[in-house]
Amino acid sequence: MAQRRLPSLNALVAFEAAARLGRMTLAAEELSVTHGAISRQVRHLETVLGIRLFEGPKNALRLTEAGRTLLSHLTTGFDHIETGIRAVADEEEGALDVSCTGTFSMRWLIPRLYRFQELYPGIEVRLSASHAPVDFTRHRYEVAIRLTEHLLPPEAPSTTLFAESVGPVLSPALAARLHLAEPRDLAQAPLLHTVTRPYAWSDWIDRAASSAFALAGTEYEHFYYMLEAAVGGLGVGIAPWQLVIDDIRAGRLVAPFGFVGSGMDYVAVRRPRRSRKAQAFCTWLAQEAGKTPLPLPMPMRMSPAT
Known part of the structure; x- marks a missing residue:
């Protein structure tokens, strides 16, 4: 295998930090060195490579085309190195x-x-x-x-951690209007669905209700949107107990039919x-x-x- 011919790692790290952060003072703070140390390392790297990496006045330096190219490769490379180190390190903190x-x-x-x-x-x-x-x-x-x-x-x-249990939940105000006495009363309620759990209602009916009923209602892209809609009184959602404990304790939601295991x-x-x-x-x-x-x-x- 051919021997690697790389510039000083310290110089590469100093340049990558300065280029990524946009200022040598910020790079110095990140690496816990002085501004002068960063400048010297960058100048050393430019000398070794025989190119300019930064251009413009000292108070408004900007990357050259070569500097931008080198930055993209270095950032990717350091990310891979960090991932590799994290994959084998066993640190307490x-x-x-x-x-x-x-x-x-x-x-x-x-x-x-x-x-x-x-x-x-x-x-x-x-x-x-x-x-x-x-x-x-x-x-x-x-x-x-x-x-x-x-x-x-x-x-x-x-x-x-725990077994999942699910059940219908809705706001107290909506519950007072709907007068839900039996699961079949949900057939007259606005039901809330989520794309990520499309069969949640039908699964609950199979486990908890004595008869099926229509499942038409409003569908939400994310589960937490559906739960917020339930809290807001827009309908009845089907939710895991562990995800609505705090809402039920705070009185934001009620669960008229309790919860059953989802398996x-x-x-x-x-x-x-x-x-x-x-x-x-x-x-x-x-x-x-x-x-x-x-x-x-x-x-x-x-x-x-x-």
């Missing part, structure tokens, strides 16, 4: 990338996340939203929280390698899930016919 659905983040995880930060102030949890199947080979997250509607990587350690679980899956940060987070998730109250049961008089 630092960033921890966590993937879960946006609704789960907003309705359950974020309201409780401050307790994890109190226990582990050195770990920065960075959330990203997705409900796609877990794929650690294509994504950088270290922990994924999903429903077991998808197959999970068999080699990845998983932690079951799926919420699980936390982490990369199949040792990671103290990921393990600490999954352990905390399990403890927090254990504190989550059990769902409101479906009233006996509403039980489906057997």
Whole structure:
């Protein structure tokens, strides 16, 4: 293999930071060095390469065409290096990338996340939203929280958080107007649907109602839009207990027919390698899930016919 012929790594890092941030003073702050050190490294790099990377007056430097080309390659390269380091490092502190659905983040995880930060102030949890199947080979997250509607990587350690239970929810004001006594009364109510769970209502009817009824209603692109519509009195949504606990406790939503199991679980899956940060987070998730109250049961008089 041919020997690599690269300029000083310090010079490349200094140039990339200055070019990416647009100012050498900002690069100096990011790298914890002086402005003069950044300038010297950039000048050294220009000398080695035999080109100008910046042009213009000192107080308004701008990248040359060569500088822009080099920046694009360096940024991509440093991103790959960082990803590789994160893939093998087992650090107690630092960033921890966590993937879960946006609704789960907003309705359950974020309201409780401050307790994890109190226990582990050195770990920065960075959330990203997705409900796609877990794929650690294509994504950088270290922990994924999903429903077991998808197959999970068999080699990845998983932690079951809680079983999902679902039920109809609506605002107290709308409930007072509709006078819902039996599940079949929902046939006269404005129903709310979501693109991400198109069969939620029919699945609930199969498990909880004694007879089917029409499911026409308004469809929302995202689950949290549908929940906000329910809070706003626009109709009756079908929702998991764990995602509406706080709304029910605060009186923003009511659940006239309680909740029944959906047959799926919420699980936390982490990369199949040792990671103290990921393990600490999954352990905390399990403890927090254990504190989550059990769902409101479906009233006996509403039980489906057997």
